[in-house]
Amino acid sequence: METLWLTVLGVLTVGYFALAGFDYGSGLLLALPRRYVSSHRKRDETYRLVTPFFLGNEVWLVAAIGVLFAAFPRLEGELLSGAHSTFTLLLAGLVLFMAAVQLRLWWWLVFTGALMVSVGWGLFLAHLLHAPWPVALVMPVLFAVHGWVFQTRRWKLFPVTALLCALPIPLAFSSIDVTGLMAHDDTLGLLAWVAVPIIPLVVLAQWSIVAISSR
Amino acid sequence: MSAVDLARLQFASTTSFHFLFVLLTLGLVTLLVVMQTRFTITGAAVHERMTRFWGRIYVINYALGIVTGIVMEFQFGLNWSGLATYAGDVFGAPLAMETLVAFFLESTFLGLWIFGWGRLNRWLHLALLYLTALTAFASAFWIMAANGFLQNPVGYRVDGNVLRLDDFGALLTNPAFTSALTHVVFAAITAGGVFMTGISAYHFIKRTPEVDFFRRSLRMGVVTTALATPALIGAGFAQFPVIARYQPDKTEAAPWIGAPLGFMILIGMGLTMISWLTLPLLVKDAVIRMRFPLYLMVIGIPFPFVAAIFGWMFREIGRQPWLIYGLLRTEDAVSHVDASQILLSLVVFTFLFLALACVDWALIARAVRRGPDVAPAPVSPMVVTL
Known part of the structure; x- marks a missing residue:
């Protein structure tokens, strides 16, 4: 059970960061002069490219937190409340980023939202590793690189940068010993019947969204 | 104000904002199902235009409401860690069902519905709206089941100083859940x-x-x-x-x-x-x-x-x-967090949600004023292109 649920949590978290990385990364790149993001000149193009993925990434985060709550109840509260202000920053950034992209508000608002989210995840990474705060800068840098690879359509590099964005948080998380923090097998067994078939279903459906919208 | 008071105020404010979006989402998706079914069967243009016009308002509201839900979910862990620690085994089950069965699938089906306009077979496209509506109601179902447990705890056993899930079926036949669910849906x-x-x-x-x-x-x-x-x-x-x-x-x-x-x-x-x-x-x-x-x-x-x-x-x-009636007091469930941190997040999120509600209102008003399309236009999640 422990391995199964750590895997489920890992898959959801990796899914979120792999999908969200180029979203936030694209937002961070808005601050660069256009000529550095070589293949196109207009900000509209940046937004147009991320459109099909837009509703797709946050659902992975929500699912991950749901699994964290139900399968690791003794860990979830301590983990989140232990980094209270980091999550305030991160979630405020998330609200700002999503609203600003959808409304096509000023580019610097999109940029600020993306920066808050990525620095927030960086601070959380530093918190998990008990590392000094400059470690936080790792996440915005990785997201920006991933965003650049996405925007310039360097598809060969894409899986590499996706993994680089996706792995730091789950790897840092794996240093936590979850023994005794998990739910009872009665709860876990029940939820396994739901969680295991749903993940491939969502992957298939999200892949279809991208396939349909690029037709 | 103490940390408990601030955390309660924040929960009240987040839930209220979130619920405003949820009500309209559930209400509109039900009406959309009727409209698009009529369009799919009759093929009449007026039903298609109605589905588009009201569908656009629905999508605006969904896309902005989604973020209030994310903050809502994090809040359990951020401010009320005592709840998960004590009752996560029981309360967490319907909550996880909601995120996995309902929300995870709902957003994905909605995405397919949005991008599938004019690109998919119209019966398949209708089926996607039915699935979106079904998972939206499933969302209400699981959230109310979780809330019903807080109002009238059932289906648990006490194991040391935590609760364990004993009878999942009891959570779903809880009288504090069933009548309230019907009430909320209507x-x-x-x-x-x-x-x-x-x-x-x-x-x-x-x-x-x-x-x-x-x-x-x-x-x-x-x-x-x-x-x-x-x-x-x-x-x-x-x-x-x-x-x-x-x-x-x-x-x-x-x-x-x-x-x-x-x-x-x-x-x-x-x-x-x-x-x-x-x-x-x-x-x-x-x-x-x-x-x-x-x-x-x-x-x-x-x-x-x-x-x-x-x-x-x-x-x-x-x-x-009580947070869980008769079992867990509200003051005992609050996280061990400084009151100033809760105050900060209370101020930040109340301000952001107020802005979000105003933006939602302004965008819906704009879509309403523009009226139905004369020429077909895509229903897109990017509000500005609507």
Whole structure:
């Protein structure tokens, strides 16, 4: 059970960061002069490219937190409340980023939202590793690189940068010993019947969204 | 204020904002199902245009409401870590079901519906809307099951100093869950009906050239309200015996708690009466030609939302001082976090959600003013391109 649920949590978290990385990364790149993001000149193009993925990434985060709550109840509260202000920053950034992209508000608002989210995840990474705060800068840098690879359509590099964005948080998380923090097998067994078939279903459906919208 | 008071205030504020978006989402998706089914069967252009126009408003509201839900979910861990620690095994089960079965799938089906416009077989496209609606209601189902457990804990056993899941079925037959779920579902459908009536009335006040389009919409809104409100009130009153049995002190939880309850009942009764009085006036469009009722319909739009917030206040404040009735006190569940940190997040999120609600209102108003499309345009999640 422990391995199964750590895997489920890992898959959801990796899914979120792999999908969200180029979203936030694209937002961070808005601050660069256009000529550095070589293949196109207009900000509209940046937004147009991320459109099909837009509703797709946050659902992975929500699912991950749901699994964290139900399968690791003794860990979830301590983990989140232990980094209270980091999550305030991160979630405020998330609200700002999503609203600003959808409304096509000023580019610097999109940029600020993306920066808050990525620095927030960086601070959380530093918190998990008990590392000094400059470690936080790792996440915005990785997201920006991933965003650049996405925007310039360097598809060969894409899986590499996706993994680089996706792995730091789950790897840092794996240093936590979850023994005794998990739910009872009665709860876990029940939820396994739901969680295991749903993940491939969502992957298939999200892949279809991208396939349909690029037709 | 203490950390407990601040955390409670934040929970109340986040839930209220979130619930405003949820009500309209659930209400509109139900009406969309009717419209698109009629379009798919008959192939009539007016039904397609109705699906597009109301669908666009639905998508705007969903896309902005989604973020309030994310903050809502994090808040359990951030401010109320004692709840997961003590009852995560039981309370977490329906909560995880909601995120996985409902929300995870709902957003994905909605995405397919949005990007599938004109690109998919129309029966397949209709099926996607049915799945979106089904998972949206599943969301309400699991959230109310989780809330029902807090109101009247069932299906658990005490194991040391934590609760364990004993009987999952008991969570789903909990009387504090079943009657409240029906009540909430019909409240959402009422909100959708009143909203649609009011917006259509607005267009008639503005002398819209789209007479057939808004005539159909107005009728649909009035009929929906008239059908939903008796069930809404019935399910509401059906909860009093349940409350008397499981939370006898509910009406004494705060000296003023009767006021929101009273206003909610008044609004519900008012909407039932007005919608039934309007039904005969739909004949030969009398209600539109009279014009005067149109203004009342526009004024009526916020009432179901206000009533819903009042209903929640009664249900949630009436549970105090318990977080899980009889088992876990609210003050014992709050995270060990400095009050200043909770204050910071309270201020930040209240400000952001207020801005978000205003933006939602402004965008919906813009989509409403533009009216239905003359030339087909894509329904997109990117609000600005709508």
